[in-house]
Every structure is written in C-alpha cells, then in structure tokens.
Amino acid sequence: MANAPVQRMSQLMAKTLRDDPADAEVLSHKLLVRAGYVRRTAAGVWTWLPLGKKVLANVERIVREEMDAIGAQEVLLPALLPREPYEATGRWSEYGQELFRLQDRKGGDYLLGPTHEEIFTLMVKDQASSYKDLPVILYQIQTKFRDEARPRAGILRGREFLMKDSYSFDLEDEGLAQSYALHRQAYQKVFARLGLDYRICAATAGAMGGSKSEEFLAPADAGEDTFADCPNCDFAANTEAITYELKPVDAADVPAAEEIPTPDTPTIEALAGLLGVQASATLKNLLVKVDGEIVAVGVPGDREVDMGKVEAHFAPAVVEMVTAEDFVGREDLVRGYVGPQGLEKVTYIADPRVAPGTAWITGANKVNMHTKNLVAGRDFEVDAYVDVVVVQEGDPCPNCGTGLRLDRAIEIGHIFQLGRKYADALKLDVLGQNGKPVRVTMGSYGIGVSRAVAALAEQTADEQGLCWPKEVAPADVHVVAAGKALQIELALEVSEKLRAAGVRVLVDDRAGVSPGVKFTDAELIGVPQILVAGRRSAEGVLELKDRRTGEREELSVEEAIARLTA
Amino acid sequence: MANAPVQRMSQLMAKTLRDDPADAEVLSHKLLVRAGYVRRTAAGVWTWLPLGKKVLANVERIVREEMDAIGAQEVLLPALLPREPYEATGRWSEYGQELFRLQDRKGGDYLLGPTHEEIFTLMVKDQASSYKDLPVILYQIQTKFRDEARPRAGILRGREFLMKDSYSFDLEDEGLAQSYALHRQAYQKVFARLGLDYRICAATAGAMGGSKSEEFLAPADAGEDTFADCPNCDFAANTEAITYELKPVDAADVPAAEEIPTPDTPTIEALAGLLGVQASATLKNLLVKVDGEIVAVGVPGDREVDMGKVEAHFAPAVVEMVTAEDFVGREDLVRGYVGPQGLEKVTYIADPRVAPGTAWITGANKVNMHTKNLVAGRDFEVDAYVDVVVVQEGDPCPNCGTGLRLDRAIEIGHIFQLGRKYADALKLDVLGQNGKPVRVTMGSYGIGVSRAVAALAEQTADEQGLCWPKEVAPADVHVVAAGKALQIELALEVSEKLRAAGVRVLVDDRAGVSPGVKFTDAELIGVPQILVAGRRSAEGVLELKDRRTGEREELSVEEAIARLTA
Known part of the structure; x- marks a missing residue:
C-alpha cells in the first residue's frame, strides 16, 4: 500500500477553536470539536473531519485485525432493513421509539438497523445447511442508527454511529461458550492495542435477550454507566446487573401494625x-x-x-x-x-x-x-x-461481602450469549451428524468503534488537549514550522523524508501563524511526537518533543528520522 | 499491517449455486449471487458476503489511494441528514420520490443522503473563512440511499449502495477547472487500476445543476445508459446529452393545410x-x-x-x-x-x-x-x-456529421462543474485577497464503488464465471485440494507458506467434495491464479492454472511460491 501523503495544516480542514462549544458538557466532546476532529450535523449526528476520520480508521483497522485473527469472516449488511424479520422476533415493536422506521415509495415498512441479529440469522439460514458448516463467526464494521431519547456527549452517544457487530453460530452450548471466549480474548487484545483502560463487568442482557453477558467498561467521568468493583475479590459488575437476594425473615415477634x-x-x-x-x-x-x-x-x-x-x-x-x-x-x-x-x-x-x-x-x-x-x-x-435501587458505594460485594467501590464508565464493548432466541424466532436449523435438524445457538458481540474514539479521548487527554496512543493517532509525528520561510522549508523537507520512510506526518506549514499558536494547536491535536523546526533550523537542528511527557531533545534531521522510524 | 489470514472454503460463508437466481436478468447479478459474493436482503438492498466484501474493500482502497494522491482529504459524513439544508437548495422536494424521508421521535424531518452537496457546503462554510483556505477537495466513501422506482440488476442499481463522493471548492472558474481536471485524471487512474474498459462521455447534468459534466461509462450489455461514439472524430456522449439543433426553415412554398x-x-x-x-x-x-x-x-x-x-x-x-x-x-x-x-x-x-x-x-x-x-x-x-427523441445508430455526429455508433454502458463515474448553485443557496463566501467576500464555486464528483464491482464482473466474466483482475480479486490465488487427506494437507501447507509470504490465499480444503465440483467452483469464483494439489501431491508437485488463459504448468512447492510472490 502506498505511504499516506503528508497532511499539511495550511490546507487541512481542521480548524481549531480556542473556546469549548456552548453545548459541550464532557471532555471528549469539547476537545474533539476544538481540535477539529468532528463537527455536529444534527442532534446526535456527527461529521468526521480529516483528523477524526484517520483516528476512526485506525480503530477500525485494529478491530478488523483482531476479529480476523479469531477466524471471524467480514461481511457488510445494509442499514436499510425490511420489517418482516424484526416483526418475527418481536423487536419491531419492542425497540420502541429508539428504532428509526420509514416507508419506501410503495409504502413498504423499513427500519434503520440498530443491530443485525435477525439479518445475520437469515444469512446463516441461507448459507449453512449442515453441522459441517458450523461453527462460524461473522462480523461487520457498519453504521448503526438508534433514535436515542437524549443524544448527548458528542460522539459518545450518537444516533448514527460506527459499530463492529459480530455473531457466532454454534450447534451446542459448549461451542457457544468457546465462541464467546474467543471474542472475550479478541476484545482484550483490541482494547489493549487501543491503549484503553477497561474492566470486564457482568451485565444485564437488556433488550437482546439471552443468558450470559459481559460489558467492557472504560472508566471515565463522562461515562453513562456505573460499575462496582470489589477491593477484596475479583468481582466487577455494571451496577445495573447487581441484584440483592430476597431473604424472608420471621415476623412472629412484630407487634400489630x-x-x-x-x-x-x-x-x-x-x-x-x-x-x-x-x-x-x-x-x-x-x-x-x-x-x-x-x-x-x-x-x-x-x-x-x-x-x-x-x-x-x-x-x-x-x-x-x-x-x-x-x-x-x-x-x-x-x-x-x-x-x-x-x-x-x-x-x-x-x-x-x-x-x-x-x-x-x-x-x-x-x-x-x-x-x-x-x-x-x-x-x-x-x-x-424487582431490584430497583441504586447501588451505593459500600454496598456489600455479592461474592465476599466487602464494601464495593463505584466508578463511572463508558461501555465500549458488550458480549452476549444469546442462545436460541433468534434461531427459534426465525427457525434456524442445520442437519446434525445424525441427520436430524439441530436448532442453532448464537452469540452477539459489539464494539462501539466511534464511541471508542471518544473513550480514548476521555482517558488520554490532559490539560493541553488530546493525547493519542501511537497506533490510534492521526499521525506519528506533528512537524511544526516555528518561524518563517526557512523553518517552513525545513519542516516540509523533513516531512517528505519521513513520509518516504513510512512515517505518517502532519506538518504545520501555515505562513503568518505565530509559533505560539502552532504549539498550542499541536498540544491540542495530540499527535504523540512533535518535531519543531525553530531557531536552529539554519543549522539543520530540530527539537523533538514527547507530547505526553513533555521531554525535549535536539536532533539533526538524520537523527530525527532515525528516531521516528525506529 | 498483518497479513490477511488464509480463507478456508470449508468454513467460508460463500455457498455457490449451480443455477441462476430466478429474479436475475443480468450477468453480474447472476454470477455474483451464484459465486457467493452477495445476497439480496430486500428489493435493491444487498448483503456483501465475505468474498464480495473483500472485492468491495479492494475497490475502495484503490479509490482512496488515487483520491489521496490528488490531495483530497477524506472525511465521513452521516447518512441521516436534517431537512433544512436540502430545503434551502430546493432538493428536499426536487428529489421527488427518490429521496428516503423519515421523522425522528420528536417529529423532526430527516432524509437519508442521496448525495451530500449541502452538507459539504456547510462544512466548508464552517471551516474556511479566507481565500487562503481554498482550494480544497474533500471526499468520503460512504453509504448512499435512493429510493429507485425500479431497483434492478442486482448491485448495479441498488437503493442502498457504496459511493465515493467528493466536492471541490474554489475561488474562481479557473480553479474549478483545475479541480475538475484533477478528478478526471484520478478517475482515469482508478479505472485503469481496476482494469475497467471505459469511455469518458459528455453528459447532462441531471438533478445536480451546473454547467460542465462528464460521465465515465463502462461498456456492458447490462448497462442502463446508452452512449454514442463517433468512428471518425473523438466525440463520445451519453445519448441523453446529445441534442439536435433547432433549425427553422422557410415554409413560404407550402400549400395551405x-x-x-x-x-x-x-x-x-x-x-x-x-x-x-x-x-x-x-x-x-x-x-x-x-x-x-x-x-x-x-x-x-x-x-x-x-x-x-x-x-x-x-x-x-x-x-x-x-x-x-x-x-x-x-x-x-x-x-x-x-x-x-x-x-x-x-x-x-x-x-x-x-x-x-x-x-x-x-x-x-x-x-x-x-x-x-x-x-x-x-x-x-x-x-x-425539448430534445426528447431516442438517439439512433447512424444519427449524425454533432461534431463532424459521421453516423454515430451506439453502445450500452454502465455509469461508473460522474464529474460535474456545479458552479455556485449550492454556494448561492447556502451563502458560502470566503474573504478574498482584497478583503471582500467571494462566493465560492464548486465541483461534485462521484464513483459508484459497489456499482464498479458489478461493472467489473460484467466486463471480465466468461463462460465459466467471474474472472477478476489481480488488484481487485478476493485473493491472489485459489488453492484447490483435488483429492483427500494428502491433497488437503499439502494445500493447507502451501497456503500457509504463501500467506506468510504476503500472498492472499483462498484454499478449497473441503473434505467430501469432489475435485470436479471444486474446479467448477474455482472457475466460478474467479480468483486469477488457481493452484491445484492433485495427483502428484505425494511428490510435492502442484499445477498452477491461469484463470483467464487456462494455461497450466506443473511446479514444485518452492517454484509455486516463487512464482506467486514474484
């Protein structure tokens, strides 16, 4: 694949803002808008500008590689889906107002897919006929639509968003457990590569149905979920999933009301x-x-x-x-x-x-x-x-009784053992080894790809702005021409050499913009390495700054290239 | 990037069919369904199975690389769009029944984007303030929705489809001409890399408005467009764009009616x-x-x-x-x-x-x-x-008068000089060098990414099935285990070696499927090279077959790897 071209700030659609947008409440929303990564198109509906699109594509690539690594097969389903299969499973009505429904020119009923259990089930029904065709894991990275009552927090909770959804199909419970375990491992790899801090928590199954379900939660103040973890044992759960046991007591000694x-x-x-x-x-x-x-x-x-x-x-x-x-x-x-x-x-x-x-x-x-x-x-x-109370800090751990700690978190992944709910509704059978039909058991697994970008922004940002992990950043290095013609020339020359060596480069080659503004923008944009062509440009000396630690070092052009390609 | 895993037919969701689907009229529809690349989800709405998704991703990558090469910046806009900007340009109603319209839970009016001129115009209005910010070319590869009256021909004319749309923004007509020329060149490179036979034809502007417009038409029997070209001069045009000049004549000698x-x-x-x-x-x-x-x-x-x-x-x-x-x-x-x-x-x-x-x-x-x-x-x-007649074979060439030839073709690309229609409607100005506002002039450019897959299938298929050009094929080589355990073992061993060497491999490792069926499937699926582990597997001798020419050659494992990595 060709090396990506150098991105020049003088031409880039990435206008930075000094002030937080008026409607922004959470850090990632403020910073992703201010740093020119995203813009709001409608309530809960976002446009990804060039820098944002690069980060999104990087997350997508990492997810794809780890899904491929567990033998999952990538497909692409439509967003515009017919009503009938969702009617068959009951979700056409169960989804309530969260489902975008529409009609075509002939009055046919359609929906915009919130998730695709039904269509994947039908796909396997079409494609698989025998036990030999299973197990199979299918996935897509695709745009989802949900008419959230309260779209908020920028891309954290949008009404149109990018999701990796996958579905496993197995003959038996053991196979499902294995497919589920493969996903759990793949998700751990994905989130580790993304550089996200996260916990795996027991979760309620929600509208999906099914038995076992775990959430991958990224601790962040902006999160909409609260999870509890135990300081004594390994218990961790979404507080929604913590239920109190019903323990009847003897009331013989209680006087009359x-x-x-x-x-x-x-x-x-x-x-x-x-x-x-x-x-x-x-x-x-x-x-x-x-x-x-x-x-x-x-x-x-x-x-x-x-x-x-x-x-x-x-x-x-x-x-x-x-x-x-x-x-x-x-x-x-x-x-x-x-x-x-x-x-x-x-x-x-x-x-x-x-x-x-x-x-x-x-x-x-x-x-x-x-x-x-x-x-x-x-x-x-x-x-x-019905367990309806808010879990409180210090409530007893269901495992060991120790007082629980509570934290806010963003749900970045969710894995479900669905069982046979969808296979029953849509009659998905394959012929078993004995020649008799076997009802298939399913799992469903999601990663919020666009949401993971927001979660990363939340977790990694500092006072100065965004601060991306290397594999996700929109560039490997942000070259800053801190000066006039001489510095711009050197910055462009170094940028081109870096590009030729396979380094992804963003260069601030804007004329008429002060070094101070450029430094502030570089910190805000958050590329991990900042290479400054400044006072010693005439000697060919640059300064390399680590965005996170702030460590600086003077280097020749050759040294800088060697360092950045190491 | 990690090498893609070997795709094993024993596990792949790619069920081949011996018979054409009953509703299929055109070759690409028949073959893409029969070879297990796509399946119909609803009228004009398609699912891409694993092999199809790979081809689609290859086309997408080629388009992306060539757009990047002309300095275009990739962004990603939503499909769910608010009514207001489309109301401002008149397209909310002008689009008629082709527009999918829907309401959200609060009764707000939305549409599913058929193209995104309005939103790109607003993006540039938000991002660009000065002549220094122009010119700029922005693009996206994104899912489009159009409620076609007659969805037909499989993915050739769908209601949901993948498109590369780009938009140029310039201060002056000369700049627009330059942005237009850049696109024209980029499209030529894209279609050449795709291996498509195509003509650049003068076109009507259709619902887009604007002045100059050309279509990239791929000759194919399944095409919905008819183009005329002149055997004498370089004239070529969509017949829709050929107009007859109004030439009044003298009727003095005509008797009374x-x-x-x-x-x-x-x-x-x-x-x-x-x-x-x-x-x-x-x-x-x-x-x-x-x-x-x-x-x-x-x-x-x-x-x-x-x-x-x-x-x-x-x-x-x-x-x-x-x-x-x-x-x-x-x-x-x-x-x-x-x-x-x-x-x-x-x-x-x-x-x-x-x-x-x-x-x-x-x-x-x-x-x-x-x-x-x-x-x-x-x-x-x-x-x-109004010029409303069907152009006929032999009608005079508007340039030189020679009788025109007619051919059917598929529109795979379209480039427009829009001018200021959208900038006027949405008031897109930037400050010019003299400090006064300048109304921006625009171009709009599309490539039907999913349609290009169908066009390629149409043009390259032969009697046996699909026959992909190398850069687009779902794999570089299709390894066939023509036999039992010995052949399967050798096929898997060679496949793994090829994968490690960076070759994209599809291997037919199915047990209990006859060599004849496997050969037929390999021809149908259309990977450019077919490597057969057959009778001489015990000696480590394989047969390499060129899918297009049918040329065969016996090679050792090492020779086969050397050949396929050359």
Whole structure:
C-alpha cells in the first residue's frame, strides 16, 4: 500500500477553536470539536473531519485485525432493513421509539438497523445447511442508527454511529461458550492495542435477550454507566446487573401494625427526624406511571430508585413520573403519606430488601399519619419483587461481602450469549451428524468503534488537549514550522523524508501563524511526537518533543528520522 | 499491517449455486449471487458476503489511494441528514420520490443522503473563512440511499449502495477547472487500476445543476445508459446529452393545410402505408400525464420518444403514460388521430426536428382523418422545444456529421462543474485577497464503488464465471485440494507458506467434495491464479492454472511460491 501523503495544516480542514462549544458538557466532546476532529450535523449526528476520520480508521483497522485473527469472516449488511424479520422476533415493536422506521415509495415498512441479529440469522439460514458448516463467526464494521431519547456527549452517544457487530453460530452450548471466549480474548487484545483502560463487568442482557453477558467498561467521568468493583475479590459488575437476594425473615415477634400521628412529615427526612429513627427503618413508596397506569415502587427510605432498572423491568412500556394532576380524583393516593396497605387499585412492586417478614414505618394513606410495624406479606402484599435501587458505594460485594467501590464508565464493548432466541424466532436449523435438524445457538458481540474514539479521548487527554496512543493517532509525528520561510522549508523537507520512510506526518506549514499558536494547536491535536523546526533550523537542528511527557531533545534531521522510524 | 489470514472454503460463508437466481436478468447479478459474493436482503438492498466484501474493500482502497494522491482529504459524513439544508437548495422536494424521508421521535424531518452537496457546503462554510483556505477537495466513501422506482440488476442499481463522493471548492472558474481536471485524471487512474474498459462521455447534468459534466461509462450489455461514439472524430456522449439543433426553415412554398380522409390509420405505420410516404414525413403526438395534467409530445413519425428525457425535462413532476380512462370526457383528444392544431387545452412540447416552418402529415383530431401540409409556427404553436427523441445508430455526429455508433454502458463515474448553485443557496463566501467576500464555486464528483464491482464482473466474466483482475480479486490465488487427506494437507501447507509470504490465499480444503465440483467452483469464483494439489501431491508437485488463459504448468512447492510472490 502506498505511504499516506503528508497532511499539511495550511490546507487541512481542521480548524481549531480556542473556546469549548456552548453545548459541550464532557471532555471528549469539547476537545474533539476544538481540535477539529468532528463537527455536529444534527442532534446526535456527527461529521468526521480529516483528523477524526484517520483516528476512526485506525480503530477500525485494529478491530478488523483482531476479529480476523479469531477466524471471524467480514461481511457488510445494509442499514436499510425490511420489517418482516424484526416483526418475527418481536423487536419491531419492542425497540420502541429508539428504532428509526420509514416507508419506501410503495409504502413498504423499513427500519434503520440498530443491530443485525435477525439479518445475520437469515444469512446463516441461507448459507449453512449442515453441522459441517458450523461453527462460524461473522462480523461487520457498519453504521448503526438508534433514535436515542437524549443524544448527548458528542460522539459518545450518537444516533448514527460506527459499530463492529459480530455473531457466532454454534450447534451446542459448549461451542457457544468457546465462541464467546474467543471474542472475550479478541476484545482484550483490541482494547489493549487501543491503549484503553477497561474492566470486564457482568451485565444485564437488556433488550437482546439471552443468558450470559459481559460489558467492557472504560472508566471515565463522562461515562453513562456505573460499575462496582470489589477491593477484596475479583468481582466487577455494571451496577445495573447487581441484584440483592430476597431473604424472608420471621415476623412472629412484630407487634400489630399501628397508625401514629406524624404532623407535617411528607418526606422521609422529616419523618425520620420526628420519630428519631434511621431512614432505613422507613418504607418509601414512589409512584410512577407505566403506559399511563399508576404503579407504586417500594424501597427502604435510605435508598434511591434507579429509574433505568424500573424502565428495564417494564420495557417496552413507557415509564413516567407522576405529576400533581395524577392525584386529582384519586382519594386512595395521599401525597406524602402513601402506604402499600391501602393501594388496592395500584400495582405494587418492591425491592427485595422489602422481603416478606420485614417491618416498616410508612404512610398511613391519611394526611399527617404514618403506620408503624407494617409487615410485608402480613399487612400488605407485594405484586412483584424487582431490584430497583441504586447501588451505593459500600454496598456489600455479592461474592465476599466487602464494601464495593463505584466508578463511572463508558461501555465500549458488550458480549452476549444469546442462545436460541433468534434461531427459534426465525427457525434456524442445520442437519446434525445424525441427520436430524439441530436448532442453532448464537452469540452477539459489539464494539462501539466511534464511541471508542471518544473513550480514548476521555482517558488520554490532559490539560493541553488530546493525547493519542501511537497506533490510534492521526499521525506519528506533528512537524511544526516555528518561524518563517526557512523553518517552513525545513519542516516540509523533513516531512517528505519521513513520509518516504513510512512515517505518517502532519506538518504545520501555515505562513503568518505565530509559533505560539502552532504549539498550542499541536498540544491540542495530540499527535504523540512533535518535531519543531525553530531557531536552529539554519543549522539543520530540530527539537523533538514527547507530547505526553513533555521531554525535549535536539536532533539533526538524520537523527530525527532515525528516531521516528525506529 | 498483518497479513490477511488464509480463507478456508470449508468454513467460508460463500455457498455457490449451480443455477441462476430466478429474479436475475443480468450477468453480474447472476454470477455474483451464484459465486457467493452477495445476497439480496430486500428489493435493491444487498448483503456483501465475505468474498464480495473483500472485492468491495479492494475497490475502495484503490479509490482512496488515487483520491489521496490528488490531495483530497477524506472525511465521513452521516447518512441521516436534517431537512433544512436540502430545503434551502430546493432538493428536499426536487428529489421527488427518490429521496428516503423519515421523522425522528420528536417529529423532526430527516432524509437519508442521496448525495451530500449541502452538507459539504456547510462544512466548508464552517471551516474556511479566507481565500487562503481554498482550494480544497474533500471526499468520503460512504453509504448512499435512493429510493429507485425500479431497483434492478442486482448491485448495479441498488437503493442502498457504496459511493465515493467528493466536492471541490474554489475561488474562481479557473480553479474549478483545475479541480475538475484533477478528478478526471484520478478517475482515469482508478479505472485503469481496476482494469475497467471505459469511455469518458459528455453528459447532462441531471438533478445536480451546473454547467460542465462528464460521465465515465463502462461498456456492458447490462448497462442502463446508452452512449454514442463517433468512428471518425473523438466525440463520445451519453445519448441523453446529445441534442439536435433547432433549425427553422422557410415554409413560404407550402400549400395551405388540408384535411384528408385516412380510414383505419390510427398508427404511423398504417398511415405511411396508406399514403405511400416515409414515416419521417408524419408527426407523431404522444400523450403523457405530468402530475396528472395531459401533455402532448410531438416527434417525427420515425423517431421514438425517450421517456427519460421527458421525465428529466419535467422533474420533479411525475410523468406517466395516459390510459384509456384519460380519454373519457375529453372530446378534444381523438385516440390515434391527435394533431397539435386542435389541442388548445393541452401543453404541446415538440422535438427540435419539428422546427418552425417544417410541414407535416398528422392527425386531424377526427376519427379516420389526417391533416397534411400542417406547418409548425403557421398552423400550430409549440409551447416548448425539448430534445426528447431516442438517439439512433447512424444519427449524425454533432461534431463532424459521421453516423454515430451506439453502445450500452454502465455509469461508473460522474464529474460535474456545479458552479455556485449550492454556494448561492447556502451563502458560502470566503474573504478574498482584497478583503471582500467571494462566493465560492464548486465541483461534485462521484464513483459508484459497489456499482464498479458489478461493472467489473460484467466486463471480465466468461463462460465459466467471474474472472477478476489481480488488484481487485478476493485473493491472489485459489488453492484447490483435488483429492483427500494428502491433497488437503499439502494445500493447507502451501497456503500457509504463501500467506506468510504476503500472498492472499483462498484454499478449497473441503473434505467430501469432489475435485470436479471444486474446479467448477474455482472457475466460478474467479480468483486469477488457481493452484491445484492433485495427483502428484505425494511428490510435492502442484499445477498452477491461469484463470483467464487456462494455461497450466506443473511446479514444485518452492517454484509455486516463487512464482506467486514474484
């Protein structure tokens, strides 16, 4: 393959900005825009400028090489997909508003693929007929579309994004476990080569269905996921995946429930203060609307409800908070004093901590009144136990009981053992060794390629700007002509020699731009090595600076080339 | 970059078929499906299987290298685009039904990009502020969407397809001419490297607007375009772009128009036969509906109307043929006997051959009656002259008058000098050297990347199947194990050695498949070199066969490796 041409800043579409964009909240969004890597085209829809496109292509190449290395076969599926297969698996409706749907000129229903389980299943159904054709792993690096409710954080959560998705097809559970293990190893290699710090965490399966699932999470303040890890054992999990065991207790000694006057105590804080008890002794009943019907959610008074878990439980139904209007005409719902013992017309779900036999102080369904000694299963019924509380720092590790640590993270990869959900829906069988049809078992595996760029930016940036690992950077070296004609000439000459030697070069050859501005831009753009043609250019002496460490060294042209091609 | 792994047919998702798919009309469609390169996902929407994806990636790489070589900068724009910029240029409605439109969850209007002039214009508006920032050429290799009325011919005309689109931005017409020339050269290099036979033809600008435009047409029976070239001079043009000059003649000597009885002559053939005249002496009046309104199209009786030209003239209005129902209640329209002299309520367009002063025999707007000596401009008015006839073999060359030759071809590239249409609509100015704003002038340039694969298949295939040029082929060599364990072992051993030497290998290592089937598959798949481990495998002797010429040669393992790495 031909060496890439030298990229000249005097011509490059990479306008740097001194100020953060007004709508940017997270570091990677600010820096990728400021350094001229990306620009917003619409909400959650981004354009990759030349430098950004190079980084994206580098990530893509690394992912491709590691997928090829586990024997996965690359294919390319369309984004425009027919409704029928997604109808067959139920995802046409289950995906809810997140799915972009459209019609063609004949009124046929289509969707823009959010993931491609259905189409890959049909592909294998077309291509494979015998056990001899399996196992197989197929992948693509392809543009995905999801109509996110809250596109945010730049390319971290877009509505159109680049993803590597792969799918494994096996005859038996053991084969699936093997395909899953291959992906797990490949992902470890990919993220190590990308230079990402990450954890492998147990995860919920979400809308995919299936049994086993792990997430690759890159710790970053901008992350939308929270993961817990144990300082004592090797437990690590997305907090969404941590569930509390239901442990019924004996309530034989608990006195009968009793209403007590509690003037002006519509909040847990006021109630606990008045009675002199811990918030954890009280039962908090949160009201939400699920597809318009009111549902009460009971959790201990010291815990917060994780709305994501509530939404996941009721998906694809839409979950909303109640408003003052919802209380109108509902005498059974007394705001601030709701208790489960009076909610006959309302579904009541509770956290497992509200186990049968536990006793609580909670609303008496009368203003300024609460009930104490109210026992779950004796004095009120729980329609369903659902783990809905926010996991807190210090909650016990499910493995060893040690207090957990919590951190924010970006989900950069996800691996699923889907099992036979899609094969059942689309009737994917092959003939087994005994001549009888065998239902195929599947895995599904994703890497957010564009998101990985944002995660890398988040993890590697410093005060001065972006700071890419070598294999991902848009160039190996950023040559800066810090001066006028003499420096520009030397910079271009060195750049050309470096290019000829196979080094990827970005050169700041802009005339009429001060050295100070060029240095600031070089730091912002974040190429790992900065080679400056400055004061000693007449002698042919350059300065090589390491972008991360700031270490500098004076070198002749030949020494610089030798160093950069080493 | 790591050497690509050996592709093993025993595992590859590339099921070959003995029979042509039932819906396939053209050679590339048949062969690409039969050889396991592509599969249909929906009408005009295709999946690229592993072999197809490799060919596609090879074409993509060649295009990228040649675009980089002219200093073009690669970017990546989204497919999901907001309505507003397309509204500003008028294309939101002008594109008609060909545009896929959709709404997001908030009811915002979006489209799937058919081409990206608008968004590139806005990108440059954001990035460039001064004459110093120009000229610039930007490109992307990206998925496009067009809701074709008649998706056909496999990947030749899909509704989702891969395209290289680029855009040039210049201050002045000379700069635009230079950017255009650079593209023209780059395209010549691309198509030469692809091994495509092609012609550069003058073209209409179509929906793009703008002045100068040329098409790169690859001659092939499956092509949807017809081009004419002159055997005498260097004239070559898409027949759509050939227009006949309007040449008024003197009608002073023509007698007055006269109605004549012509029983049972509703066709030109019957009329010419009855009167003993050439069809070219008669005027044919074709009725069409344009957005529901009837329009008559007048052409000499010996010429066919090119509906594509009619559609292009009235675009984005929808043009349909009239049906019997349209004559109901219309006494002015006498089927088979329509003449322009009676069409007061109907728009009348005519071919330039029906120039002012020319005299015709045409319908009298009465059953079984015609009118002779009917003179254009004297006896009837033409609302507009539009070149709408099908160019015929032997029509005079516009340059030198020699009879033209006609051929079918596939449009594989198109280059446009757009001028300031988009810059005007979106107000793209930069500051000129004198400090005053200068309106930018643009070019737009496309290569159908997926279509080029089909064009190559069309041009290079033979009786046995596909037959790829080396740089595009999915592998350099197809190693065939023509036998059992011994042959498979040798084939795999040689394949691994070749891979280590940087050769791209496809190996047919299938057990239980006969040599005959493997040879047939190898011919069908079309890798340029076929290396057979057959009868003399025990001695380490292989047979190397050239897929195109059929030449064979026996070689030792070492000789084969030396030959294939030469």
